[in-house]
Amino acid sequence: MLGRKLADGLELPEEALNDTPLMTVCGNGSIVDQNYRRITAFCGREVVLATKCGRLCVRGEGLGLEYIKKDIVKIKGKICTILFM
Numbered sequence: 001m002l003g004r005k006l007a008d009g010l011e012l013p014e015e016a017l018n019d020t021p022l023m024t025v026c027g028n029g030s031i032v033d034q035n036y037r038r039i040t041a042f043c044g045r046e047v048v049l050a051t052k053c054g055r056l057c058v059r060g061e062g063l064g065l066e067y068i069k070k071d072i073v074k075i076k077g078k079i080c081t082i083l084f085m
Helices: 002-010 014-018
Strands: 022-026 030-034 036-043 046-051 054-068 072-084
Touching (some): 030 054, 036 054
Antiparallel strands (some): 030 072, 046 054, 054 072
16 A cells, blocks of 8 residues: 555556566567566476566467566567466
């Protein structure tokens, strides 16, 4: 509640203040996930990220990590399924 009020007052997105995962999907070719905690599994067909709200599982073909930063990761490849667990 306080995070929402603060975000509204400062005109900031709420996810910037409380580490809520924010995912940007670009067609079926890439996903950028912000505020992830760690990569828990990785292979060419599946990438699993731990987030504050649970796990995010990306499945597809030829998946790879284009870049990894402190709290941002970009997954590239042919994305077929996105699951929240």
